[in-house]
Amino acid sequence: MLEPPFPPDEAARLAELHRLHVLDTLAEERFDRITRTAQRMFGVPIALISLIDANRQWFKSRQGITDSQTPRRESFCAHAILQDGPLVITDATADPRFADNPNVTGPLQVRAYAGQQLHGRGGARLGTLCLIDSKRREFSADDLAALRDLAAWAELELNIYSIEQATLVAREKEEKLQAILDNAGDGIVTLSAEGAIETFNVAAWAMFGGSVEVIGQSVFDWVAPESRDAVLAAFTGGDIAPGSEGSVRREVACLRADGSTFPAEIVVTRLRNPKPGWTLIVRDASERKRVEKMKNEFISTVSHELRTPLTSVRGSLGLVLGGAVGEVPAQARSLLDIAAKNCDRLVRLINDMLDIEKIESGHMRLEMAPQQLLPLAKQAIATTESFAQQFRVQLRLQAEAVDARVMGDADRLTQVLVNLLSNAAKFSPEGGGVDVGLAWADASQSRVRMTVADRGAGIPPELADKLFGRFVQGDASDARAKPGTGLGLAISKAIVERLGGRIGFEPREGGGTAFFVDLPALPRPGAPAARQASVLVCEDDPDIARLVTMLLERGGLHAEVAGSAAEARKKLASQAWRAMTLDIGLPGEDGLSLLRWVRSQPATADLPVVVLSASDRPDGASAAAFGAMDWLAKPIDEDRLLSAIRQAMRGAKRERPALLHVEDDPDLRRVVAAMVGPGCDTVAASTLDEARRQLALRAFDLILLDLQLPDGNASELLASLPPPNTATPVVIFSGTETGAPLAAQVRSALVKSRTPADELLALLNRLIGRREQHNPAP
16 A cells, blocks of 8 residues: 655645644534545445544535545555545555555455545645445546536635634634734834834833834835835845745844934845735844943953963962972971862863854854874863873873864864863763764765763753753763753854854763764865765666766765665665655565655655656556655656756755855845745855855755855865765866866856846756746845
8 A cells, every 4th residue: 555645745745734623523414415425426334524633534415425534554545645636546456555444455445436535725636535335436527517517616615614713713813913913012013005004012112112104104114224225125135035034133223203313223024925024033132232341341351451460370379389488398288289279170161152152243263274183182182181090090092084074163163172172081980081073974984973972871861952062061960079060062062063163962871971063074185086976876777867867966965876676775775865756666576666655664764766767657646655755757868857856955845945155245145045936945155164154054956156256266165165065066166267177066166247137047947857937036
């Protein structure tokens, strides 16, 4: 039995179904009249009005059966809502989707089925009016026309269901919303599409000293002159894609009625329904700014007034303990040791607070350069060894990736390791050990993992989600016995993320905790950059397999071939794949059987699959009905294949294609975002550092690259594209000519001044697997 997949709009579909408030209600004559009419008109034993809920099909009206609901996975109607137009099955025993369905093999003995979709007001397919027969049956065109008419009748009844109840619910929601608005601490303002004030709540009234006379006036009357450009950019800039709903946050200066200004945080949100407009949420930031100023003044005082005397104190203690003034009595030495250790604690606290301030203000500088990790790990262990000895803890290094290199700041990487090592030593049992590991994080050696593992008591569950916050101790119950600033992990997380990496922890088998840091690895000297196998080509014809592989690699993807279902199972079990192409006519086991196995395995249940077959898919059945994202008939068209694979790799939710635009010119970024339009998720990166971070965080369908950036030449990115972007196509769009060696590494190299907008748009659309659009120039 082929279980029906969820439709792409499942969340919205369920929301629309639940808004009807019809599920689990009593039988009603107005619905039963429809199913009785259908039963008599077509002479079938069973007629149903079936609604597909999350895990069941529920019958609002039923003739011929007693059950009020059945499992969704066994439902014919759950297949019907995956397509437009009626689902007709003339003989279920001959259909591979239903031949072994319990409703076919069990007491119902379903043979023939015809289901016409029932739509909600929003267009979602909520269920069906369906006919079921226990013998094989053909349905004529006149039969299906009559079924459509009856379904339209059922749709009408569904969508006018309980108008009074819907009105009551709407009135209650409106009253609750008004109460929330009236009591909200933030100012909430609604604006027309032109930016004129339409409504505002009590908090906005108090904030701006408003009156009813401001209705219809421009919102810019509430904005200080020096911030009007920033607010205008929030409304008209590229931060919110044209034609879409979205929000942008800004810090601006606002004007009170008396002409005084105050700092404010604003969130501008574009609204499209029920009519175009905007909402503006305003928060008075005066108190936050005052507290921040006090904090910054305090940190400045700490920096200038405490570091100097502490340095003197620490230096003097060191001289005394070193015998500069003669031999120190044993009793005095123990007291001086205590003073020296606590002086060091104060210095560490001050340094950590200064680091946090730099991180929050964006002033932390990173000296980026290729770094060998093994020497840094050894240096961090040497730095921490004396600290660990006071807990009688031994530090052990186990390095597998001995030649691993990353792009990073040596001092900051050492700081991260020292923080992790110090914590592990503190929380390890006396006489225990801390294991430091250096290994490849994946088979492609594109990421490297550093681990610091202890045998302590572990992380309490209540601290797991906030462990990397500021002033959080790893073991709150033992905070006095294990002193520390509580800032080390927060600083480490900020540093690692700035380097395009990830930091986390996991319980250690046998007790304890293993902290890990994953970083994008640089290619080893003399070795080609590792490539990530992306697409599995399941095809028994070697010539066609070779052709498909070549087409995929021309599209910037890497592919491997499985010549049979058995080989495909082995390859699918051995590693992760981003997509698979599948020939239906495989030797030994047909492709549909393999596809059912793929969907039954947790590791591959969501793997995007595109069918490549010598025959067209069955009439009336969509690719989704077989568990595939698309069905392409041979001979293979290159553009259609690449488009189908890229769309499949975006997932079953039909996500928008994602474009990373690495460009430091904000005007050009807005122009390109407007060109590709709201159908593409355009992410901007103005520096190499930001580009590396974005590339490590998510997969993109295309990278558009300007070479000259404030912090270096963007060609550095090509040498170490991290997963999941190792196979992402790159287009250089620069102000100067690209040299031949560099141009050979990318899909296309364009010069800005020589490339018409329509030519650039056509190239972008082709490479992201989208049909060409013609958006007006901004």
